[in-house]
Amino acid sequence: MEVILNTxxxxxxxxxxxxxxTSPEYFEKVAVAFLHPExxxxxxxxxxxxxxxxxxxxxxxxxxxxxxxxxxxxxxxxGPWANSLTSPLTEGxxxxxxxxxxxxxxxxPGEKPTPLEELVKRWRGEVGSA
Amino acid sequence: MALxxxxxxxxxxxxxxxxxxxxQDGKILSTRNACPVSRSKFLSHAEDRARPTVGGxxxxxxxxxxxxxxxxxxADFPLIYGLSxxxxxxxxxxVRLAELTGASLDNTSSTCHGPTVLAAQECGAxxxxxxxxxxxxxxxxxxxxxxAEAHIRHPVRYSLTPAGMYRQGKKExxxxxVDVRETRTSxxxxxxxxxxxxxxxxxxxxxxxxxxxxEVKEAAGVPxxxxxxxxxxxxxxxxxxxxxxxxxxxxxxKNLNIDAALRLVRDxxxxxxxxxxxxRGHFNVSGANEVxxxxxxxxxxxNFSRGYPVYNxxxxxxxxxxxxxxxxxxxxxASDPAAHFPARSVRHLASxxxxxxxxxxxxxxxxxxxxxxxAIAGIECDGTAYRMDGVPxxxxxIVESPYLPDREILGRxxxxxxx
Numbered sequence: 001m002e003v004i005l006n007t008x009x010x011x012x013x014x015x016x017x018x019x020x021x022t023s024p025e026y027f028e029k030v031a032v033a034f035l036h037p038e039x040x041x042x043x044x045x046x047x048x049x050x051x052x053x054x055x056x057x058x059x060x061x062x063x064x065x066x067x068x069x070x071x072x073x074x075x076x077x078x079g080p081w082a083n084s085l086t087s088p089l090t091e092g093x094x095x096x097x098x099x100x101x102x103x104x105x106x107x108x109p110g111e112k113p114t115p116l117e118e119l120v121k122r123w124r125g126e127v128g129s130a
Numbered sequence: 131m132a133l134x135x136x137x138x139x140x141x142x143x144x145x146x147x148x149x150x151x152x153x154q155d156g157k158i159l160s161t162r163n164a165c166p167v168s169r170s171k172f173l174s175h176a177e178d179r180a181r182p183t184v185g186g187x188x189x190x191x192x193x194x195x196x197x198x199x200x201x202x203x204x205a206d207f208p209l210i211y212g213l214s215x216x217x218x219x220x221x222x223x224x225v226r227l228a229e230l231t232g233a234s235l236d237n238t239s240s241t242c243h244g245p246t247v248l249a250a251q252e253c254g255a256x257x258x259x260x261x262x263x264x265x266x267x268x269x270x271x272x273x274x275x276x277x278a279e280a281h282i283r284h285p286v287r288y289s290l291t292p293a294g295m296y297r298q299g300k301k302e303x304x305x306x307x308v309d310v311r312e313t314r315t316s317x318x319x320x321x322x323x324x325x326x327x328x329x330x331x332x333x334x335x336x337x338x339x340x341x342x343x344x345e346v347k348e349a350a351g352v353p354x355x356x357x358x359x360x361x362x363x364x365x366x367x368x369x370x371x372x373x374x375x376x377x378x379x380x381x382x383x384k385n386l387n388i389d390a391a392l393r394l395v396r397d398x399x400x401x402x403x404x405x406x407x408x409x410r411g412h413f414n415v416s417g418a419n420e421v422x423x424x425x426x427x428x429x430x431x432x433n434f435s436r437g438y439p440v441y442n443x444x445x446x447x448x449x450x451x452x453x454x455x456x457x458x459x460x461x462x463x464a465s466d467p468a469a470h471f472p473a474r475s476v477r478h479l480a481s482x483x484x485x486x487x488x489x490x491x492x493x494x495x496x497x498x499x500x501x502x503x504x505a506i507a508g509i510e511c512d513g514t515a516y517r518m519d520g521v522p523x524x525x526x527x528i529v530e531s532p533y534l535p536d537r538e539i540l541g542r543x544x545x546x547x548x549x
Contacts, residue, residue, distance in 0.1 A: 006310065008276065009276065009280040015166050018171040022178065070311045073327065078470060080468065083470065087472060088452075088472040088474040089453075090443075091444070093245050094241070094244045094430070094431050095380060095384050095385075096380075096471070096472050096475070098472075100382055116493075119473070120493070123473065123476045124480045125481070
């Protein structure tokens, strides 16, 4: 299903970031996507279940949280999971496109949210970025 | 036990200066007046600390500093990036180091309010302090920002509910939230206006047209009568302000969205007093812009490879340099680009010798050749920081630290690079 992806701050993202970006709490609060309940239903994903989000720049699996967004849009808190999907193109401004990106969502039964260690391996070129 | 009062929070650009911190035996026990993020920063300051390492091997500070200096000396095109979560003396020394090494120097504003700077350079900005907002504003517009999540005490201390000299709290202020989705901020204001994704420029332009009496049938999904109503409300207030955030700077249009907002505010001053202020994120990102501007003439994306400063966002900004794979070494100061840059830019950071100066283990430290731990500005060392409205405030040292301040680490690297 095609959606618009927005990224940004949340209180939970900020609090857990200050605890430490390698903490379980950061993973729990940031490796998530907020979906409208009807969109989640359309791709067969429930609260807390795995959802795969893909853009032309990458793909990650995150945990679905219901609500807090409009139909046809999803929101992922700023962090390495969101930025696996964002555009590095700045159109001459220095500012990458971190909001309003075209994305696809799909249920990911049997999969778990992409671990931080895998993202680090992707950055190092040790594994592909899906 | 000591109760320290008037402590300035080193988290976001609000720089709330009314915190109280209880300290006993060199440990922070509790905070008062702090938002949840600030509280977490103070109470977790000793956790998850970085260790000095070279190539993943723990070393002494001197060896880490020496290796950092060697990398920068030998690099042809280093990048120095970050600066926004440290104090201004460290920022000043980062400029010196960039000059010495012929580096590109960028701060985090290139990925937050860089477009705001670009737009303000085109058409100027009508600005004020947060104190003036508290005392005088009777119309507050939050556009593309979410202070309820990102600048948590902003509405309470400065913009919505505080009693000021001429405004007695929320009942004497009308407040509007314009955004692509309803958030916690929408629930705090009198009116929420939903703008369609990527169409902020259209709505801002429609407001400018409505101000001049043109008929607007619909703009960015907002009915014409609502556009007219907001335009009339803006014209009719005594002191209005737009606070704006990443909803404008990061989405389609970027600096052109801000240009439209700045010009709307300029137009409004034909009728009343109206102002505009970016919601700055990192606690001293404003300071990074100030310090770079004093010393180089430019606020971010400055390159020294010709021996003098050259400014060119898109060419010398960090995300672009990394995405194109141009820099051959990097020093990251008080920032975590691995967490907050698009992954395709992060990859190059992982492939070059990267030095990280940071108090904590970050995702960038996981990619770094050299890690140098530092004291946390505003908790473990003092310094100066600039609030989102450009007002400088003095950060306090709350507890002793075994770590050196960023400014001392940079000073040592500069000594060795220059030797």
